Amino acid sequence: MNVRALLGFVCTMCVTASAAPPDLTGVWMPETKRTEALPRPLPFTPPVQAAFDLARKTYDEHLDDAGRNCLPYGMPQSMLGTAAYPYEIIQTPNRITMLFELHMGVRRIYMDGRSIPADAMRTRMGYSVGRWEGSTLVVETAALSPQSSGFRRSERMRITERFELLTGPGEPEGKALRVHITIDDPVTYTHPLVVNKYYRYGTGKFEMSEYFCTEDLWQQIYSGNESRIPWR
Amino acid sequence: MIKRTLAWALLALSTCALAHHSVSNFDFDKETSISGKVTYFSFTNPHSFIDMEAVDAQGATSAWKVFATSKVVLQRYGWTPSSVKAGDTISVTGHPDKLKPREMYLTKIRFADGTEWLRKSIDN
Numbered sequence: 001m002n003v004r005a006l007l008g009f010v011c012t013m014c015v016t017a018s019a020a021p022p023d024l025t026g027v028w029m030p031e032t033k034r035t036e037a038l039p040r041p042l043p044f045t046p047p048v049q050a051a052f053d054l055a056r057k058t059y060d061e062h063l064d065d066a067g068r069n070c071l072p073y074g075m076p077q078s079m080l081g082t083a084a085y086p087y088e089i090i091q092t093p094n095r096i097t098m099l100f101e102l103h104m105g106v107r108r109i110y111m112d113g114r115s116i117p118a119d120a121m122r123t124r125m126g127y128s129v130g131r132w133e134g135s136t137l138v139v140e141t142a143a144l145s146p147q148s149s150g151f152r153r154s155e156r157m158r159i160t161e162r163f164e165l166l167t168g169p170g171e172p173e174g175k176a177l178r179v180h181i182t183i184d185d186p187v188t189y190t191h192p193l194v195v196n197k198y199y200r201y202g203t204g205k206f207e208m209s210e211y212f213c214t215e216d217l218w219q220q221i222y223s224g225n226e227s228r229i230p231w232r
Numbered sequence: 233m234i235k236r237t238l239a240w241a242l243l244a245l246s247t248c249a250l251a252h253h254s255v256s257n258f259d260f261d262k263e264t265s266i267s268g269k270v271t272y273f274s275f276t277n278p279h280s281f282i283d284m285e286a287v288d289a290q291g292a293t294s295a296w297k298v299f300a301t302s303k304v305v306l307q308r309y310g311w312t313p314s315s316v317k318a319g320d321t322i323s324v325t326g327h328p329d330k331l332k333p334r335e336m337y338l339t340k341i342r343f344a345d346g347t348e349w350l351r352k353s354i355d356n
Contacts, residue, residue, distance in 0.1 A: 070278060084305045084354050101304065209304045216276035216303075225272075 074124025
């Protein structure tokens with residue numbers, strides 16, 4: 001390669017690096033191999049630990065399992081699940097939308113420079129705002145409703161996610177997502193939980209489907225098969 | 233009710249790679265196999281399940297409940313609502329429930345048409 005060609009190549013790389021942020025649009029499937037688990041046991045604060053210990057004594061895995069009772073996910077659970085349920089990212093100029101197959105969850109991440117409103121309605125998914133730091137998408141989420149089932153959280157939970165697009169020959173589908181997640185909730189946990197999650201690119205490979213759970217249960221009930229539903 | 237709500241907190245423990253809800257009642261270190269006739273198939277979320285009359289080597293029958301993952305996932309990996317029907321003769325292998333002697337979590341099935349499906353074909 002001559003000097004001119006080399007300079008041209010380097011210049012192209014520069015332009016690529018400083019150009020528009022990467023497009024994360026696509027279907028993403030949780031990876032089980034590289035993904036990390038949360039620390040066990042979770043570092044609950046003393047009052048939460050006491051409630052948790054009481055729960056352990058009375059827990060009935062058939063009656064109390066949130067999933068079996070079709071209780072939908074929220075944050076951070078939607079991003080932590082490692083089971084075989086994909087989600088889709090739709091990236092548009094002022095917003096990034098995430099569609100989760102599981103429980104038909106939706107996240108809207110506002111990219112227009114706004115802050116999280118102090119009086120935002122508290123929800124399972126919370127209120128999310130994002131920004132680009134170079135090629136890294138940084139998302140802040142707050143305004144989460146308190147939850148004692150599924151993933152325990154208080155109103156003070158704040159989640160920071162850093163999305164990085166991984167490309168290269170090492171990636172089976174050509175690209176993957178690494179999401180560095182920090183979960184800070186001083187009411188529930190003695191220190192922030194930090195975890196890296198990986199998702200493989202699944203557009204064209206994994207077809208997203210409709211997921212209703214309660215509907216299936218009701219159909220069983222209406223057809224006189226309620227006694228067959230083992231987890232009710 | 234308060235007790236119940238508190239009990240749900242335990243779910244924080246059970247976020248696992250195997251399902252979006254707890255399957256911790258199954259013993260993943262053991263496997264058991266049965267054959268017999270399907271009496272009912274529930275192709276549903278959050279779980280699917282097959283009720284069947286297993287027949288052992290001595291010809292004795294017993295009622296089993298065989299759980300599988302959600303229909304959304306099964307569908308993505310080759311199942312249809314008619315993959316299993318009442319009256320079908322099938323063979324299944326799975327992880328037995330820790331407490332209930334005639335329940336299991338499906339890892340392998342031979343359908344009535346002779347084709348086989350393995351849970352490990354779920355490639356995530």
